[in-house]
Amino acid sequence: MTPSAWTPLELHSLRRSYITHLIEDGHDPLFAGLLAAARHALDALRAPTA
Numbered sequence: 001m002t003p004s005a006w007t008p009l010e011l012h013s014l015r016r017s018y019i020t021h022l023i024e025d026g027h028d029p030l031f032a033g034l035l036a037a038a039r040h041a042l043d044a045l046r047a048p049t050a
Contacts, residue, residue: 015036022032 019032019036022035023029
């Protein structure tokens with residue numbers, strides 16, 4: 001892959017990777033889902049309003 005083909009990582013991509021690793025490491029999928037929802041809610045609160 002050439003550097004011109006790279007795309008920047010987005011917070012969503014990192015969050016999905018983190019949640020996937022939690023589930024793969026044996027954590028309860030419900031816990032991982034609740035954690036993802038809580039993180040999403042916090043991000044929404046921090047987002048600047050237009």
